[in-house]
Amino acid sequence: MAEALNGLKRTxxxxxxxxxxISNTITVMGWVQRKRNLGGLVFIDLRDRxxxxxxVFGEEINKEAFxxxxxxxxxxxxxxxxxxxxxxxPNENLPTGLVEVKGENIKILSESETPPIYIKEGLDAAENIRLKYRYLDLRRPDMQKIFMIRSKTTKVVRDFLDENGFLEIETPxxxxxxxxxxxxxxxxxxxxPGMFYALPQSPQLFKQLLMVSGYDKYFQLARCFRDEDLRANRQPEFTQIDIEMSFVEEDDVMAINEALIKKxxxxxxxxxxKLPIRRMKYKEAMSKYGSDKPDIRFGMEINDITSVVKDxxxxxxxxxxxxxxxxxxxxVENAADMGRKKLDKFGEFVKTYRAKGLAWIACKEDGIKSPMAKFFNEQQMQxxxxxxxxxxxxxxxxxxxxDSITLQSLGALRLxxxxxxxxxxxxxxxNxxxxxxxxLFDYSEEENRYIAAHHPFTMPMDEDLQYLESDPGRVRAKAYDIVLNGEELGGGSIRIHSSELQETMLKVLGFTxxxxxxxxxxxLEAFKFGPPPHGGLAxxxxxxxxxxxxxxxxxxVIAFPKNQNAYCPMSEAPNMVDDKQLKELGITKAEVK
Structure with missing residues (x-):
């Protein structure tokens, strides 16, 4: 039977x-982790976040409570x-392991059925079960630690940006x-009827309009939505720390964001x-690591040996x-004794990146071993x-x-x-x-046109402007990504602030x-009214x-995420809606085949 608090307050x-x-009379509230009855004493481990x-409860302390x-x-x-x-x-493994409460009064605020998952750290349960009972999964101490970290992080971000003159402004x-x-x-x-809103993929256009409006330092913890096929660490809805500044160049944006990271x-x-954070040009990242988000915690860099084997x-x-x-x-250092079976698997691995195969040389104590050794003399091999x-x-x-296949396959093989x-x-x-x-552009073979590598509002580098229409593939962007341990942590650019240049950019992208x-x-209309140079990062x-x-x-790290099929097992979203709702929206259901 659930009892009411009736004015009782947690102390x-x-x-x-x-x-x-010790010696204080205290009131605690929480959930039972476990109970032990040792005859005349009952011990309860009570858990909150x-x-x-x-x-400890005993007949001598309070019989009714016991x-x-x-x-x-x-x-x-x-x-x-x-x-x-x-x-x-005492329990030295617990921060509270030197004290306990002599239970003099107990209220059962609510009862619980046997939970379908264990409320414990390091739970080994199927993901869909965890997501179906997410409210229980979130009770687990290791999950609660994550959301305390998330809360603290957003507070630090807000405090830092506020101290540096940024205004938090929401966009639609x-x-x-x-x-x-x-x-x-x-x-x-x-x-x-027949028209649609879109949920924002990012606040890109609105934050640029805020720069036009004179709010020269903006930020927002922005919810973003993208209807994409999900990969391992992608969700249909996610949060950006969105930052935009006026009257800045790349160094200014990078400097404030380095300081934010440090904080x-x-x-x-x-x-x-350690600041300043190392900088690496895109071409170097691709040639050395086969990736625009290189993990530089280890070597194993890609070497171009074309000149050595050209003959x-x-x-x-x-x-x-x-x-x-x-x-x-x-x-790969100290790996010459790797078995042939594993090397063959590496060969199959690079084929998934369209490489035709993998050659190898093992520098063993008793000499060089390689299936291609017969095609090279000793000097060439050396x-x-x-x-x-x-x-x-x-x-x-x-x-x-x-080149594209060689770099991509070796970049992936390196990892x-x-x-x-x-x-x-x-x-x-x-790191x-x-x-x-x-x-600035990628070329899409599928669409037979150039597409924006970052987005259509990215400023070209000044010295490459002359090639914008004549040789788009040559144009570099005033864009920058911050990479941490091989993952893109954030990205941004200096934006176009000229209506004429923006129209040219869209023309190159195939827009009439x-x-x-x-x-x-x-x-484009807003850019007619004195837009400032601006840029940002998310x-x-x-x-x-x-x-x-x-x-x-x-x-x-997301309280209520979707699974890999963009479905929520807990709330069962997405779901069907009533015909009445569809009629109000002027929508008819197509037959699902």
């Missing part, structure tokens, strides 16, 4: 009580009042669909981030070079090893193909090998790097003038919390 949180509180506290305590079960919700005393059997959730990127989530309008990591996890008669290398490609390699600085005990892995060999197993460092000078104004007319808050909390699963 302390369970995890806060220490020896200094701050920790666990032992309660009898009621003996009836409780795990996850019952209790309020208990009593004197805090020194614990008879119901906005115009301007598809140029991921799919929009659409919301039908009852007042305008957050110091205050939340006591980690000192080779090895048909795999020769064919790739003749077709305008390259031959590149990575060196030249390859010298190029990659391989020594006895090292393994060299080689791919020959088009795969590091994981297989547990190179980063005990590496707890936070930041800025990636700069991205291409009419279509450009139809989609982005409100921005951090992925969820991804930042993953690093701070030490989890590799984005679902752990």
């Amino acid at each position: 302390n949180m369970c995890g806060d009580l220490r020896e200094s509180h 701050t920790g666990i506290l032992q309660l 009898e009621k305590a003996d009836k409780v079960k795990p996850e019952y919700c209790l309020a208990v009042t009593g004197e805090l005393v020194k614990r008879q059997s 959730m119901l906005t115009k669909s301007t598809p140029e990127g991921a799919r929009d989530y659409l919301v039908p309008s009852r007042n305008y 957050v990591f110091k205050e939340v996890v006591n980690e000192d981030v 080779s008669e090895f048909v795999v290398f020769k064919s790739a070079i003749e077709n305008g490609g390259s031959v590149r390699a990575i060196k 030249e390859i090893l010298d190029k990659v600085e391989a020594k006895t005990g090292d393994l060299v892995l080689i791919v020959a193909d088009k 795969h090998v590091a994981k297989e060999l547990e190179i980063l197993k005990d590496n707890k460092e936070f 930041f790097v800025w990636i700069t000078e991205f291409p 003038q009419e279509k450009a104004w139809e989609r982005f007319g409100f921005l 951090f992925g808050l969820d991804r930042m919390i993953m690093f701070l909390a030490g989890t590799d699963n984005i679902k752990d």
Whole structure:
């Protein structure tokens, strides 16, 4: 039977009580972690979000409370009042392990059925079960620690930006669909039958308009929505720390965000981030690491060995070079004894990135071993090893193909090998790097046109403006990403603030003038009224919390996430709606096949 509080107030949180509180009469409230009946005594471990506290009930303390305590079960919700005393059997593993409460009064605030999942740290349960009973999953101490970290992080962010003159301003959730990127989530309008709002993929256009409005330092913890096929660490709705500034260049934006990173990591996890953060151009990142978000905590850099093997008669290398490609390699230190079975698996791995195969050289104590050795004399083989600085005990892995395939496959193989060999197993460092000078455009073979590599509002680099229409693939962007341990933590750019240049940019992207104004007319119109130079950056808050909390699963840091099919097992969303609702919106259901 559930009891009411009837004016009873909690005096302390369970995890806060220490020896200094002994002799105080306290009231704690929380959930039963476990109960033990030792004959004349009942012990209850009571849990709230701050920790666990032992309660003891006895017939000699209060018979009524003792009898009621003996009836409780795990996850019952209790309020208990009593004197805090020194614990008879201390538990050094608990922060509260030197004290306990002599239970003089107990209220059973609500009872609980046997939970379908254990409320404990390190729960090993199927993800869909955890998501179905998310309200129980969130009771677990390790999950509650994550959300305390998230709360602290957002407070530090807000405090820092406020201290630096930024204004927190909200932008609309119901906005115009301007598809140029991921799919929009659409919301039908009852007042305008047949028309739709879109949920924002980001506040991009609105924050630029705020710069036009004279709010020269804006930020927002912005909810964003993208209707994409989900990958491991992607959710249909997520949160950005969205920042925009006027009268700035790249260095200004990067400097304030470096300071923000330093503040957050110091205050939340006591980690000192050394400034300034290293910068690396996009071309260097791709050529050395095969990725625009390189993990630079370990070496294994990609080496171009084309010049060394260009005269080779090895048909795999020769064919790739003749077709305008390259031959590149990575060196894996102390891996020469790797088994043939694992090397064959690496060969299959690179094929998933369209590489035709993998060549290798093992520098063993008794000489060089390689399936391609018969195509090279001793001097040629040594030249390859010298190029990659391989020594006895090292393994060299080689791919020959088009540059894009060679770099992508070796970049992915580099990470795969590091994981297989547990190179980063005990590496707890936070290694930041800025990636700069991205291409402004990517070419889409599927659409047979250039598409924006970042977004259509990114400013080209001044010296590349002359190529904007004549050679778009040559144009670099005033764009920058902040990468942490091989993951993009945030990205931004200096924006176009000229209506004429913005129209040219959209023209290169395939928009007619009419279509450009139809989609982005409100921005182009605003740019006629003295827009300031401006730029910004958006951090992925969820991804930042993953690093701070030490989890590799984005679902752990979002209170009520969707599963990999963008479905919520708990609330059963999305769901069907009544025909009456659809009729009000002027929508008819298509037959589902």
